[in-house]
Structures are given as C-alpha cells and as structure tokens.
Amino acid sequence: QIHYLAGLLIEFQNMKCVLPGANVKLFAKAIHCLAKLGHYVYFEPLDTGLALKTVNSSRSAYVSILFMKPLFQVYNAGSDIDLTVDDDNLPITRCKVALKTLLQVFKSLANIERSVETCDIDLDGDECRLVFQLKCKHGITKTHHLTFQECESLQAIFAKDLSPNVLKCDHKVLSDVVINFSSSLEEITMLVSPCKVVLRSYSDDESDEIAQLMKTEVSLNPEEFSQYQIGVDTDVTFCLKDVRAILAFCEVAAMPVNIHFEVGGKPIIFSLGHNGYFRANFVIATIATDKNSQHSNATANFTTNTTFPTTNKRSFVKPSRSKVAPKPLRKVSAQKTNAKPQPTKLPQPKDCDSINSEHDVSPEIPLQGGEQTNATRYEGFNSPSPKQPCFKNVKTVFFAATQPNDLDRTVLVLAPDSDNEDGT
Amino acid sequence: MRFRAKVVNIDCIHHFTNVVNTISKLLKKCSIRLTKEKMFFILPDQVANGGVSMWCELKQANFFDEYRMDGVNEYELNEIYLEIVAENLCRAIKSANNAKSLKIKLTKKQVPCLTVEIELPSLSSTARIVTHDIPVSVIPSSLWGEYQEPEMPDFHVSLCLPPLKTVKHIVERLKNLSSYLTLSGNQEGDFALKVETELVSATTRFSDLEIPPYDPDGDSQAPSKLWPPSEMASARIDVKKLLQFLAGQQINPYKVICNIVDQSAVHFFLVHDDISLQYFIPVVAV
Numbered sequence: 001q002i003h004y005l006a007g008l009l010i011e012f013q014n015m016k017c018v019l020p021g022a023n024v025k026l027f028a029k030a031i032h033c034l035a036k037l038g039h040y041v042y043f044e045p046l047d048t049g050l051a052l053k054t055v056n057s058s059r060s061a062y063v064s065i066l067f068m069k070p071l072f073q074v075y076n077a078g079s080d081i082d083l084t085v086d087d088d089n090l091p092i093t094r095c096k097v098a099l100k101t102l103l104q105v106f107k108s109l110a111n112i113e114r115s116v117e118t119c120d121i122d123l124d125g126d127e128c129r130l131v132f133q134l135k136c137k138h139g140i141t142k143t144h145h146l147t148f149q150e151c152e153s154l155q156a157i158f159a160k161d162l163s164p165n166v167l168k169c170d171h172k173v174l175s176d177v178v179i180n181f182s183s184s185l186e187e188i189t190m191l192v193s194p195c196k197v198v199l200r201s202y203s204d205d206e207s208d209e210i211a212q213l214m215k216t217e218v219s220l221n222p223e224e225f226s227q228y229q230i231g232v233d234t235d236v237t238f239c240l241k242d243v244r245a246i247l248a249f250c251e252v253a254a255m256p257v258n259i260h261f262e263v264g265g266k267p268i269i270f271s272l273g274h275n276g277y278f279r280a281n282f283v284i285a286t287i288a289t290d291k292n293s294q295h296s297n298a299t300a301n302f303t304t305n306t307t308f309p310t311t312n313k314r315s316f317v318k319p320s321r322s323k324v325a326p327k328p329l330r331k332v333s334a335q336k337t338n339a340k341p342q343p344t345k346l347p348q349p350k351d352c353d354s355i356n357s358e359h360d361v362s363p364e365i366p367l368q369g370g371e372q373t374n375a376t377r378y379e380g381f382n383s384p385s386p387k388q389p390c391f392k393n394v395k396t397v398f399f400a401a402t403q404p405n406d407l408d409r410t411v412l413v414l415a416p417d418s419d420n421e422d423g424t
Numbered sequence: 425m426r427f428r429a430k431v432v433n434i435d436c437i438h439h440f441t442n443v444v445n446t447i448s449k450l451l452k453k454c455s456i457r458l459t460k461e462k463m464f465f466i467l468p469d470q471v472a473n474g475g476v477s478m479w480c481e482l483k484q485a486n487f488f489d490e491y492r493m494d495g496v497n498e499y500e501l502n503e504i505y506l507e508i509v510a511e512n513l514c515r516a517i518k519s520a521n522n523a524k525s526l527k528i529k530l531t532k533k534q535v536p537c538l539t540v541e542i543e544l545p546s547l548s549s550t551a552r553i554v555t556h557d558i559p560v561s562v563i564p565s566s567l568w569g570e571y572q573e574p575e576m577p578d579f580h581v582s583l584c585l586p587p588l589k590t591v592k593h594i595v596e597r598l599k600n601l602s603s604y605l606t607l608s609g610n611q612e613g614d615f616a617l618k619v620e621t622e623l624v625s626a627t628t629r630f631s632d633l634e635i636p637p638y639d640p641d642g643d644s645q646a647p648s649k650l651w652p653p654s655e656m657a658s659a660r661i662d663v664k665k666l667l668q669f670l671a672g673q674q675i676n677p678y679k680v681i682c683n684i685v686d687q688s689a690v691h692f693f694l695v696h697d698d699i700s701l702q703y704f705i706p707v708v709a710v
Binding site: 170179212218220221223 | 509550
C-alpha cells in the first residue's frame with residue numbers, strides 16, 4: 001500500500017509472519033483452546049510478537065497468548081505511522097477473525113504435526129483477507145483466505161503481580177485432579193490454606209435435586225507445588241469448563257502453570273510462559289460471594305469498554321524483521337526446586353523488548369481512572385496499603401480502552417506496559 | 425447401620441472396577457445388598473425395569489482387605505439395602521485406576537451417602553485424596569422381600585454360549601435389521617440368533633456348543649426332561665437389552681450359560697471364581 005503523506009511516498013506494510021513447522025502445532029493448539037472459550041480471535045501484531053486474544057460472550061474469561069518473535073522464521077508486525085490522514089487510509093494492524101472459521105484451518109492437530117512445514121500468516125489489506133498458507137510435505141500448499149473485521153484492541157485489566165496467592169505447579173497435577181470431576185460439572189471451588197489445597201465440586205443451589213448429585217473433592221499437599229504462596233486463606237469458585245480448555249492447551253505447551261488469585265470476585269489468572277518466546281494468560285472470573293447476604297452473585301461479568309481508535313498517535317517505527325532463526329519451543333519439564341527452565345542451546349532473543357524476564361509482568365495496561373460506568377467499590381476488599389489501586393468489582397470494567405493518551409490520567413501504573421505499541 | 429470396606433490390592437481394585445462397570449452398563453438404578461459375607465448388586469423384577477432383572481453376588485473376602493458391616497439390627501435384619509445410581513458409582517470408582525487404596529463407607533452428609541475415598545499416588549509425602557459422596561436411598565426392611573434371589577425357572581434348554589465377543593459382533597450387525605431377535609437352542613448344542621422382517625430373515629447358527637454338566641447334588645438345575653433334545657427352544661427378545669448385556673462385559677467369565685425357557689425368557693449366567701452374575705430377559709409379546 002502506497003500513500004502520500006505531506007508529499008512523501010510512504011510504503012505501508014501489513015503484517016506478515018512465517019511460523020516454522022515445529023511451532024505450528026503450538027499455534028494450532030492455541031486456536032483450539034481459544035475456540036473453546038470465545039467466538040472471535042483478536043490478532044494483535046506487536047513489536048514483541050503476535051498476540052492472539054479472545055474473550056467469551058459472558059465476559060467471564062479472557063485469554064491472551066503471545067507468540068514472540070524468536071518463534072517465527074519471519075516476523076513483520078506491519079508498519080505503524082504517525083498520521084494525520086483520514087481513517088480510510090489507516091493500515092490495518094489489528095483484526096478479528098471468527099474462531100469457527102479459523103478452526104477449520106487448524107482442525108487436525110495430528111495432521112499438522114505430521115505434514116506442515118511452515119505456516120505463513122499474511123494480512124492482505126487490499127483484499128481484506130487474513131491469509132494462512134500452510135506449506136506441507138510433498139509439495140502441498142494449503143491456502144486459506146479468511147475475512148476479518150477491523151477491531152479494537154482487547155485488553156484486560158488485572159494486576160497479576162499483586163495477587164496474594166500464587167501457586168505454581170506442573171500442569172499434569174491439575175489435569176490429574178480435574179479428571180476426577182464429572183464432565184458435566186460447571187463450576188469448581190478451590191479452597192486454599194497454608195496446609196492444603198482442596199478442589200470441590202460446586203453447586204449454587206441447595207435444593208433437593210442438587211442434594212441428589214454426586215459430590216467430589218480432591219485434596220492436594222502444598223508439596224506438590226513448586227511455588228506455594230498463600231497470603232489470604234480463601235476459596236474461589238470458577239468455571240471448570242474453562243479450566244479444562246486451558247489444561248488441554250498446557251498439555252501441548254508442556255510448561256508449568258502459574259495460578260494467581262485473591263478472593264472470590266477477583267479474577268483467577270492461569271499463566272504459562274517461556275521467557276522471551278511465549279507467554280499466555282488466562283483470566284477467569286470467580287464468583288463473588290458476599291458472606292453476609294443470602295445469595296451469592298451470579299458469575300461475575302466484566303464489560304468491555306473499548307472504543308475504536310480515532311487518532312493514532314504512534315510514532316513511525318520501521319518494521320522489524322527478526323533475523324534470528326526461529327526456535328522451536330522445547331518441552332520444559334517442571335522442576336520442583338528450580339522454577340526457571342533452562343533452554344541451553346538457544347541464544348537470547350535479539351530484538352527482545354524490555355520484557356522483564358525476572359518477573360511475570362502483566363502485559364496489559366492496568367489502569368483507569370474514572371472511566372468506569374458502573375464502578376462500585378468491591379465491598380470486601382481492604383487495601384493493605386493506601387497505594388493500592390482501587391480494585392473494582394469484577395462486574396465492572398475488566399477491559400479498558402487502549403488509548404495511549406489515557407495514560408495521562410493520574411493513575412498509578414502498577415506494571416509498566418511492556419508491549420506498548422509506541423515502542424517506548 | 426454401619427458399613428466400611430477397604431481394598432488395598434490394585435488387582436482387587438481393578439477387579440471390583442470391572443464388576444461395577446459391567447453392572448452400570450446394564451442398569452441405571454441399582455440396589456446394593458450388603459451382608460456379612462457378600463455384596464450383592466440387584467435389579468429386581470419390577471414392571472418399571474421392563475421385565476429384565478439382574479442378580480450379581482460377590483464374596484466380599486475375595487475383594488476387600490477390610491470389611492465391616494453392621495446391619496439394621498443384629499439379628500434377622502443384619503443386612504443393609506441401598507439404592508444407588510449405578511453410573512455415579514462407576515464414575516467414582518474410575519478415579520481408582522491406579523490408586524493406593526480404595527475405601528467405601530456409608531455416611532450421612534445432607535442425605536445418606538456412599539462415600540468412596542481413594543488414595544492416589546502423589547509427588548509429595550502425603551497421598552492425594554479423592555472423595556466422592558454418592559447419594560443413596562436406604563431401602564426399608566419392609567421391602568426387602570422384593571430383592572430376593574430370583575427362582576430359576578424350569579428352563580427347557582441350557583447351553584454354554586460361544587465367546588461373548590463373537591456373539592456381540594453378530595448381534596450388533598443384526599440389530600440394524602430389527603428391534604427383536606430370536607434366540608434359540610437345543611439340548612444337543614445347537615444355537616441360533618435370528619432376526620426376521622418383512623423383507624429379510626438373517627440367522628447365525630452355532631453347533632457343538634458345550635452343554636453345562638448337570639450335577640444332581642450341586643446348584644445347577646436340570647433342563648426339563650420333557651423337552652425333546654433336538655427340539656429348539658426359542659425366545660424372542662428385545663435386541664437392545666441383549667446388546668446391553670453383551671457390550672458391557674468386563675468380567676471375563678469362564679463361561680456364560682444361556683438358559684432358554686421356550687416362549688418365555690432367556691437367562692444368562694456368568695460363571696467366575698469370585699463373582700456370579702445372572703441376567704434375565706423376558707420375551708417380547710408378538
């Protein structure tokens with residue numbers, strides 16, 4: 001796409017990336033996981049990598065999976081430009097695609113593992129299609145042109161790093177526990193104390209009918225976790241179906257799982273990652289229980305408060321091409337004592353932005369002053385320190401608009417945005 | 425009323441799992457009868473069950489390392505009768521696939537429950553404990569009469585079936601043709617499975633099947649002397665019920681005895697060391 005801007009000829013480049021075969025399976029499994037939760041996958045090409053995000057229709061589950069540049073053979077996020085031209089000429093850098101459709105491209109995992117050599121993902125601005133081209137063995141090439149919708153950025157507000165309760169374990173521990181529960185069970189309660197973790201089937205109705213259902217409970221010793229930090233003895237209840245989808249993904253990712261949570265009503269966050277290569281956050285709402293009232297709230301919803309970008313104050317950034325050969329994600333086994341996986345032969349990623357590799361930094365912007373519509377202060381929450389931000393009732397804004405200029409407000413930024421599109 | 429049993433041996437756990445799985449394929453609601461010596465799974469002959477009935481008994485000593493049962497009272501009523509949803513028990517026991525121990529006990533939560541407690545291996549010093557609370561209803565002693573061992577009918581023919589897998593494959597194909605299947609056999613070891621519709625009739629025949637020996641002093645009953653040996657006794661039954669019996673089998677019996685009461689019923693008797701299972705299917709009215 002060629003445009004004239006103040007007399008200068010500027011060439012726009014749209015997103016283009018190539019995934020090597022070894023990483024396509026992970027990508028495909030991510031799509032499968034997203035498809036179990038939401039209807040659309042939001043593609044956000046960032047400087048650090050390609051982010052896939054979704055949110056479910058009840059806004060009670062949000063997923064953000066970031067495939068970082070070293071995983072790609074070619075990674076071109078598309079050019080950003082500081083512009084004063086009208087919206088029609090905006091390069092498209094964010095789009096959303098129906099998951100049902102995208103699932104068709106990556107339907108058979110076995111097939112993908114067996115025969116796909118590379119996967120090209122191109123955003124064709126002219127034709128308005130997101131093109132997936134799978135180059136397979138025996139010279140077979142499968143090309144899929146998917147229509148997309150331009151979209152807002154999907155961002156969730158959560159401050160993982162401030163969670164008082166943090167558990168870290170091998171995904172297999174969770175899978176082995178979850179399999180004991182009926183496949184029709186909707187919600188599960190996790191009770192934590194310093195001496196044990198108990199997972200229990202949940203029913204929100206005390207009627208006779210429910211009394212006739214089988215109840216299951218599994219207890220785990222803290223020793224099964226490589227990290228077991230309980231700041232607040234609590235119980236949280238959340239959707240088991242969502243967790244099953246997450247665990248299915250973890251099986252392919254083969255990484256330990258981190259669980260951050262606080263109390264009922266605050267989201268529980270499952271995250272996994274391999275520093276510099278990959279990061280996934282699954283944010284699930286938990287049921288807010290008001291201990292004083294008769295009823296507990298229905299599963300908390302959060303509203304999306306997103307708007308289409310009207311002015312894009314992004315500085316012109318040269319499209320970065322990763323010259324580093326893509327690294328297939330090695331399977332990392334969970335170590336009880338040493339939590340950091342050691343990728344021995346893999347060099348440090350070159351174009352790595354300021355991703356703080358020592359802490360699990362939430363990639364999203366946690367912010368927002370008074371933009372909430374139904375903002376009510378969470379009743380049961382006591383800020384341990386006055387500097388704590390105002391945690392909203394999960395019912396209210398979970399997502400925020402992503403206007404960078406919103407950061408001008410006097411809000412305490414808890415976690416610096418490591419994926420700021422400004423490149424700053 | 426008190427009940428507490430424990431299995432530690434993994435083979436016994438698997439064996440018990442197979443029994444429970446087989447039972448749960450045959451019926452939805454199951455009655456469990458617990459005595460000092462035995463555990464019974466019963467589906468009584470009631471109209472609600474569509475005429476089929478099942479009787480399965482196992483000697484608790486062959487399965488459980490610990491077994492303690494205190495019935496309604498110490499004397500004539502020293503038994504416990506419970507009604508349970510078979511699938512729940514099946515699902516609960518599934519957790520014990522590689523368990524260190526399996527405990528079953530009668531408890532009172534919000535409702536009376538059969539609590540299945542399973543100790544699983546873990547990465548830590550303490551085992552993982554899985555607890556399933558299965559709601560049960562206690563059957564009052566006034567109704568115990570309905571749960572007695574069914575009387576063996578005067579059957580006309582008794583023979584040992586060919587391998588159940590083979591029979592299952594055949595019945596699976598035949599079921600596509602009709603909902604009803606005629607089982608027939610004679611005292612000389614001939615056996616046939618037949619379906620008949622307006623357009624087609626398909627029969628599979630077996631011959632030289634083993635005839636279960638008749639031991640006059642033992643439990644087995646003699647086939648009716650009035651029935652000519654070469655005459656085929658037949659019974660037309662619902663193919664779905666037959667398939668339920670054949671498909672769910674996990675017990676691996678030595679042999680399966682099939683007793684046919686002409687135009688009346690079919691009775692299957694699974695013979696195994698530790699377990700005996702009987703299943704009755706009545707004929708379908710023409």
